[in-house]
Each structure stands twice: as structure tokens, then as C-alpha cells.
Amino acid sequence: MKPFYYLCDFPERKNAGKNFVTECPKCGKKHLYISKTTGVFHCFSSGCDFKGKLKDFWEERPSYNSSFTGTAGDKFMGTHYPTHNIRQERESGNGSGKATSEVPMIPEDYKKLPPEVFSKIKPLTDDPETKDQNQLAARRYLADQGISLKTAIEARIGCLMHRCYGKDEDNKSTGTMYHCIAYVNFLNGQPVNVKYRSCDPSTIKATDEGETTGREKAAGYTKFWSQDSPTTPCPPYHIDCINPLKVAEETVPRLIITEGEKDVLTLREAGYHYVISVPNGAASDLSKSFEAFEPWMNQARDIVICGDIDLPGRTLVKHLTDYFGERCLLTTLPGDCKDISDVLATYGIEVVHEIIESARPQHTADIVTVSERANGILNVLHGEYDHGYDVGYGPLTDHVFHPTDQGGLIIETGVPNSGKTDFLNDLTCRLMAKTGRYVCYLSFEVPDKDKHIAHLVQLMLGKVNTANYTQEQLKPIISFLDSHMVHLDLHEVSPTPNNIIARADMVRRTLPLKYLIIDPYLFMEVETNRYNTETQAIKAMLTQMQAWGRTNNIWVIIVAHPRKLTKLNGKNELEEIDMYTIAGSANWANLADFIFSISRINRQDSNYTRLDMLKVRDQDLCQTGSVLYVRQTCGRYDERESEEQVIAEAQGKVMSKDHSPWISLIES
Template identity: 75%
Template sequence: MLNYELQTINYEYRMMKPFYYLSDFPERRNVGKNFVAECPKCGKKHLSISRETGLYHCFYAGCDFHGRLKDFWEERRDTVRSDAGHPYSAGASPAAKRSFGKGEPGGMASASVGGGNAAFEVSMIPEDYKRLSPEIISKIKPLTDEPETSDPEQLAARRYLADMGISLKTAVDARIGCLMHRCFGGKDGKSGKGEKDEKDEKNAVGMMYHCIAYVNYINGQPVNVKYRSCDVSASGYTKCWSQESPTTPCPPYNIDCINPLRIAEENVPRLIVTEGERDVLTLHEAGYPYVISVPNGAASDLSKGFEAFRPWLDRVRELVICGDCDLPGRTLVKHLADYFGTRCLFTVLPGGCKDISDVLVMYGAGVVREIIDSACPHHTSDIITVSERADEIMNVLSGNYDHGYDVGYGPLTDHVFHPTDQGGLIIATGKPNSGKTDFLNDLTCRLMAKTGRYVCYLSFEVPDKNKHMANLIRLMLGKVNTAAYTREQLQPIVSFLDGHMAHLDLHEVSPTPANIIERAERVKRAVPLKYLIIDPYLFMEVETGRYNTETQAIKAMLTQMQAWGRTNGIWVIIVAHPRSLKKLNGKNELEEIDMYTISGSANWANLADFIFSISRIEQPDRSYTRLDMLKVRDQDLCRTGSVLFVRQPCGRYDERESEEQIMTEMQGKVLDKDRLPWVGLTTP
């Protein structure tokens, strides 16, 4: 009797200790990054102690003995890790630390993480979840594996689990319960709150069903329970449910499986996230230990449901998102992907299977494992692997790829400008009145007539669209005066241009990059657009301001245009003027134009795929236009260099080999000129 009393006194003394040291647990067992020791409160060897943080917690049901070892109290509070479940973490604001323990119960002070004023926010921690009441726990019968049981709740639960492909051992290990309970079916079993359904009065008050109970634990303590009916109906099993949770939001089901105090690994290599509790059992049946389901199915608010467990989830290397195939399930998968980011892998279910539990019933655990083990990231065009492009690479090595096309001037021009149908960004520059727009008219007419490409103009320099189109018809004909042509003779060219070009007129909207692309998209949807001409950039509106300089705005615009062009196989040609050119050492001559003399930003040079300048040379013994190709990004088909052109009165440009050739031509030598119509007509 005396020994018993002494033991009682010693036990009570231990319970009265205000704090504990690691030395108070000399018989601790080393388990990975944690210790396991005997609990001073319940006497069971279920006390887990973190070697890193000094946090301890007893996982024996009903004990809930927890705290921090005095050995770790000497650490500065602002260096305590956030995964310790404490607001005094390195990432917490001073105001949040001051507000801890004030206001809301459980140490919450306006805890609305993700929005509002961060100075008054404190995230939930696992310890904020209250235990289920003893009254609730007492109603739930733990599922047993007794072979001779005659209990109707046990038998109903076993029958349901067997039909779902879940073994009794898996269910018992998951601490599934069973009972008779009132559940609410709602329409299609989707209402668990007992709202009144005028079509079915029974749903308004609920009915008593045989149920299985998914009891959820945090730190080994039951914190919420969801009841699922398991009675057989004419269409299978009933789909009614209800739940009890003293704390909101509900935590993810089985979240305790990644509790840092319960796992030996430093990090969880792979966690599977499902939509429902039954899916968790399915994956346990297939042999996966780390599985959770979202708190409230497809309707879950992830930021709230996962808030208290972010430090736990941060220890997970990969997350396999194993969602349902219906529309709510696919929506949840998208939200999970946005929430967890690049760590996510995704599953593909066989046809006819709504979820992974259907796979278990129809095909067995082997196929479930095959699906989970083959989970992979969503395909994205941002990441290109060699295997994805193996055939295309072999074609390039064999010489089978887009070798580009002649633009219609001749071999000299083809040597410096030989585009493909890849699309991208072309910059045309030159001094004012150097003939940039005039040359582009000729170039685009040749592209339409000789290569069949479709061109869209956004020409601020040519406000009269009728005159512009008429000028293009003269270029097609090679004539200055078209007065002698009848309407019938001109109609074929008008029809040809109607099938190969369009104009944009942005009088009603601002000429921002987004508005230009939006209208070019309309053209692209109707015709096979290959060239978009913006002449000039000066009239475009880009967003500048205190935090966005002209250089940054030009870079954003060029990047947007280039990306759109490459995505759609369209060349965007932008005419850009040079900055104010400097005089050369006291001479009247101005510096030469190059890639970096374009006004506004060096990004013109950095981002363009082609850059060429147009210069007009007017001298007594020679008169010509020079194209200087200043940049060629892909030099497989052409190179930088210069080409000389003479201009015909109709506006066509003919390439020439040298200044000497141009000089002899001006003295009367007859050289070849491109005079024939580009569309089949009979000249009167």
C-alpha cells in the first residue's frame, strides 16, 4: 500500500513539473530525426520529441501531453522555425508577434491569411484544433477484426468496405469507426448540412443510417469526424453524409500522416492528395503511407484548410494530385496545382473511372500503383525535352526543315533576307524621308504576289487607305499611270489583294500592343496571316510612368510582339525611327545608323530577329537606295550585309551589284528591270 501511495505521489509530482529537460527522458529511443520516450502523463511510450526544435507530443489517444523542452528555451524567439507551430518565427511580422494570444480564441488575432492587413494576421497552427467531445467519441465504435462479431454496425461497415476493395486490416489500421447515425442526403448526396429539400422532406430532417466514421486526428487527437452511410439501396450504396468538427476550417483528412513528430525522415518524399476520404483508404490499400484528402471535397477552400499545416507540407518534395474526373474534380485539380506549384505530379485515370477508388474496384491494387507511380508533371510548352523533339531533330540533321523562301528581289537580297515561316520580330529603321514606308510597300507586294503570303497593315503614315491600296495595285502592275485600264482589267488585281491583305484602323481605340494584337488575332482567325506591318512605332502607346521607364516599356512591347509572332508563325515588322544623330567631328555628315541608334532603348537591338535600315543616297552621279541588314538572328540561311537598289517610277525596287553598275545605268546603259505585272493581266 505504501509503495502504491509513493508511486502515486511520484506520478503526481511529475505531473506538476512546470517544464522538462531532455535528461528527464534517459530511456529515449532514437528514431530518425525524433526521439520516442515514455510519456510522464499517461505512462505510455508514445511521446515523440523533435531533436531539432525540442517540441514534444504524446500520440496516445486521450493524453495530449505536449510542450517544448527547457533545453531549447535559450534559443532566441525570432530564430525559432515556423514549423514549430509558433508565431515567433523568422517570417512573422513584429505586429503579428505582438498580437499573438490576443483577440480570437486559441491565440488567433484576425487570422485571415492571404488577404487584409498582415499586421493583424496570425496563421493557425495544428494545436488550434479542438478535440472532439467525449460524447461524440463514445458513440463511435472502433472497427474490429473479430471474426465472430454479430454487431450490425460492424457487419454493415465490413460489407461496404469489402465491396469497395478495402481490406479489414487497412480499415482497422486507419482507425475507421462504425455506428448508426443521422445523415443528410440532399440532391445526389451532396448536401451534408440538412437544408430543407421541398422535393424530398426526408432530407430536411435526415435519416438514420448504418455509417462508417472517418475520424481525423491531429497530434494523435481526434479533431473531426465525417459519417458516410453504407446501407444498400436499389441503385447501390446510399450516398448520405454528415460531419462534426468543433473547429473550422476542417483539417485535411489524415494530415497527421506527415506530422514531423511521427515520421523518421527529414522530408516526405511523396504525398498523395485526393478528393475524398475513401480515396485515402484506397491508396492505403495499395501500399502508400502518405495520403491525405482535401477538407471538404471539390468545394474546399485550400488556403484555409491547409493554413495550419504549411510547415508540414513544406517538407514534402513531391505531391501527386489524384483528383476526380468530373468537372468539380478537374476544377479542384487546377486549384491544387495553383496552390502547390511546380512540386505537383498528376495522374491519368482509365476511362469509365471517376476516381482512384473506382480503379481499385474495377482493376485492383496493381493498376492503382501503376497509375500513381506513373504520375508526371503537366506538359508545358515552356519546357522542351530532346525526346519530345526527337523526330524533328532527325529531320534537321537530314536537311529536312524550313529552308525559307525568296522574297522576290533576287539573289543579292536573298543573301541578307531569307525568312522562314517561323515568325518573329523584324525592325526597319532609317532617317526620316529615307523611303522606309515606300520600300516596305514594294517588299510586301512582292511577298503577296510572288510567295502568296497574307499581309496586314497598321499604317499610321498612310491615313488614306484607298490611296495606299491603289498604290499597291500600281506596284502589282508595274505602272505609274493606270488611267488606261478598265474596271474589268483591274478587278483581278483588286480581288487578289482582297485575298491577301487587310488594313487595321484603330481610330476608336488606343494603339496599345494589346489592342493591336487583339485586332490582328481577328484577322488571323479569318485568313492565314504571315506579316503584320506596324508603321511607325512612334504612334504606338506603351505604358510608362514612375515605375516603368521608356526602356522597360519598349522591352515589354517588343517581347510581347515577338512572342505573339513566334507562337503564330507571323513576322511582325515595326518601323522605328532613330534617335537624334550626332555630327561627325565638325563635319556636316551625321553618324551612320546602326542597331543602337534606334530611339528609346537598346532592346530594339537585343530582341529583334532581323534589323535593317533604309538609306537614300542622292548624289550628282548616282542615286539609289541602300538596305543594310544590321542583324540576323538565325544565320543558317542569310547573313548581315548591304544591298543597293534603284527605284522605278512606279515604286518597284531593283537590286544592283555595285555603285559602278548604278553609275553606268545613269549614263544610259540598259539594265534589267522588273516591269511585268505580278498578277496575270494583259497590258493594253
């Protein structure tokens, strides 16, 4: 034996993907694997454990590497590292701020099974003449599970008589001796733990007619366990299958994780090589169990989780999904099978293949497939979809504003005193009266709620003076409004986006809310600081409002003021309002589904209001454009085709107006 080795010391090496395989100078067997990229080498012959790092690859490094490449091998060859990269964690609960050091485990930390334990385990053989009852009991059990003797021998399964216990047995000293199979777990080619599983039949059923096996078939087997493991926690069973020195590929395309060791055998029987099981079944602490092997698992592109369908099994699947995140693919088992081993025994290998190959990512509403929407797509192609509804003004308004019940974000803007709130009162009153939609107001501009609701009654009637109406005449309208609107006042909480949505959600859960009016944004409280600018805060608020609206099919209308407008070329005229003149952020324009501005035009020959629809996200039902309105004294707005019509009306021409009470349009 030499103190150091170079790559040239192994001239007869063979390529094995990203590694070399050659003869071990210690044991003489051709089980020495050498990493081409790191120079780490390890002999996987049981009992040898020759390991290290080629001197060609030696280098001084300032930090400790917990991956397989270069840890124990460097210590074996005497390489010195200046410091360890020690994880610092604060002691919890003492408030002292004292730091404690914790070094993560690496694969070389696992101790080998003691010789006295390992020597008791008999390797399975395929000797057809054997009379050994342990061999025969193990063969019978495996055959009834659908696992061939060849697969079991390749997995280095053992057998013996051993003392095992049931899961409810408290006193381990009273365990019973059973025929057992032994799941010996190898790490870096060395046995590091073993789990014993009793394989004695618990019930027997007669063989089917025509069966030529010459023996009765076991209908069930005892389920008693014990284990020997000199290191805690145990490593995952079959973990050596993804040992970087044994993996030829640059990337493991798919690693399957099961709950138990038998499931690993099942999947090996089905031809899957990269399969491991969690160390302690559904009760495993994943962070501790996988800590030493994270670099190994990082080789895997996808993690297929093949768990049991009982409650502990589903809980483990959830924990594994949380641990591995977006790499996870989940399997679906037949309803009459508890685990993948049941699938093999009941339906055979082809169904096992089908289950593994059809593993899919965890379902999330964030990912929409075509198949999920097939019926909806066909409905659209046949014209069967939400075509929106008229808001109650007429065809000119419908051309620029024709909403559906999808919900989303609507922004209204305009200079101060342009009639934004006044127009919204008319719009929302029409939505209630003519379409039956439910409206929630958060109106900072109208603190007197009685006056606001009284104005909506006047709009319903089309009258300014309602003093001559009796209580009996007015109560039906008030009752209608009571069933179609509500106010938020926010005396108990500040008007943050979260609080507004929380209060609106209280309305939504009990009432058919379709519109939430926030008038104006100026009074909302969004969090800004050195790390969160006004632009970022507005984007977050708009995104939150839009997402809530779309999720719940509610239109959120926010009134937002423009920034200070500049004068045009020194004239007394101001620049035109557009999507990007709204104060605070360009995200108003980016995130809104509709944006419209309201302007009051005061001329010597006429006065009118203009609505400019500045943005329409879905232009299938309406487009951008402008509509002119003449305001009635009661607050109703009547659309007009042109300025000429407005001027003619101002000069006395009789034009159509919406005078009729809207209460009569409401279906009882």
C-alpha cells in the same frame, strides 16, 4: 509532473529522423515526440495530449508563429509573447477604412471529439471469432473495396450503427440507422472529427463459380453519410501523417491529396503513407480547410492530386492546382473508373501504383518535351521543314532575307528620308503579288489611304502614269489588293500596343494575315512613368509583338528611327547605323528576329539604295550582309551585285529590270 522540462530529462530518447521519440512522463507510453530543431514536444497517445516546449529552446520572439513549431506548446509552458502578428483586413463595402483583425487557425485550435461521441465507435478488430454485426458489415464492405483489414485497423477505422442521410435529404431528423464504418480523424494524436459512411449492401450478385469465399458478393453499397466535428472547418482527413513531429524526413517527397476518405484508405493499401483528403469533398473551401496546416504542407516537395473524374471532381482538381501551383502533379485514371478506389477494386494495386508514379505536371504549352516534338524532329532530320520563300527580288536579297511562315519580329531602321517606307511598299507589294501573303498596314506616314493603295496599284503594273488605263483594266488589280491587304487607321482608340494587337487580331480571325506593318514606332503610345522607363516600355512592347507574331505565324514589321548619330572625328560623316543605334533601347537588337537598315547613297556618278541586314536570328536559310538596289521611277527596286554595276548602269549600260506587270503572276 514538472512545470518545465529540459532535453536532459529524457536521457533514453531515440532518434527518429529529425525528431526524438521517448517515454511520456504523463502517460508512461513511448509516444512522446520531440523536435530536434525547435524543442516542441507532443505525446501522440490517444487521451494524453501532453505537449509543450523544452526550456532549452525558450526564447522571446516579437511575432506570432502559426506553424506547429512553438505555438500551443509555448502557451502550455507559460512562455510570454509580446504581440501577435495579426492579419489586418479592410471591411468590404462600408468605405470606412476601419480595420478588422483576423488570426489564422493553428492545429491546436481543433477541439477533441466529445467522449460520448468517441465512446460509441468500436475500433475494427481482426478477431476471427467475432459475431458483432457492425464488425462483420464493415469487414465485408472494405474487403469488396480491395482494402485489407490490416490497413483499416492501422488507419484506426471504427464501426457502429449510426443515423445517416442521403445528400438530397433536407430534414436531418428523419435519417435512417445503418451499419457504418467510421473514419476517425486524428490530429496531434487526438480524435477531432469523425465521418460515418453506411456500409450496407444495396444489391447482391451471386459469387463466381469456383469462388471459395463462402459468401455472396455485394454489387453495390448504400451511400449515406453523417459526421461529428466540434470544430469548423474540419481538418483534412489523415492530416497527422504530415505532422512535423511524426515526419522523420527533412522533406516529404510527395503528398497525395484525394477527394474522399475511402481514397485515402485505398492509397494506404497501396503502400502510400503521405495521403490526405479534403475535408468536405469537392465542395471544400481550400483556403479555410488548409489554413492551419500550411506550414505542414510546405514540407511537401510535390503535391500529387488524385481527384475524381466527374464534373465536381474535375472542379476540385482545378481548385487544388490553382492553390498549390507549380508543385502539383496530376494523375490520369482509366476512363471506366470514377476515382482511385474504383481503380483498386477493378484493376488492383499494380495499376494504382502505375497511376500514382506516372503523375505529371499540368500540361502547358510553355513546357515542350522531346516526345511531343518527335515527329517534327524526324521531319527536320529528313529535310522536311519550312525552307522559307523568296520575297521576289532575286538571289542577292534571298541570301539576306529569306523568311519562313513561322512569324516573329522584324525591325526596319534608317535615317529620315532614306526611303524606309518606300522600300517597304515595294517589299510588301511583292509579298502579296508573288507569294500571295496577306498584309495589314498601320501606316502613320501615309495618312491618305487612297494614295497609298493607288501607289501599290502602280507597283503592280510597273507604271507611274496610269491615267490611260480603263476602269476595267484597273479593277482586277484593285480586287486583288482587296483580297490581300487591309489598313488600320485607329481613329476610335489610341495606338497603344494592346489596341494595335486587338485590331490586328480582328483581321487575323477572319483573314489569312501574314504581315503586320507598323510605320513608324514613333507614333505608338507606350506607357512610361517613374516606375517604367522608356527602355522597359520598349522591351515590353517588343516582347508582346514578337510573342503575338510567333503564336499566330505573323511577321510584325516595325519601322524604328535611329537616335541622333554622332559625327566621326570631327568630319562631316556620321557614324554607321547598326543594331544599337535605334533610339530608345538596346532591346530592339536583343528581341528582333531580323533587323535591316535602308540607306540612300547619292553620289556624283550614281544613286542607289543599300539594304544592310544587321541581324538574322535563324541563319539556316539566310545570313547578314548587304544588297544594293536601283530604284525605278514607279517605285520598284532592282537588286545589283556591286557598285560597279550601279555606276555602269548610270552611264547608260542596259541592265535587267523588273518591268512586267505582277498581276499576270497571280494564280487565279
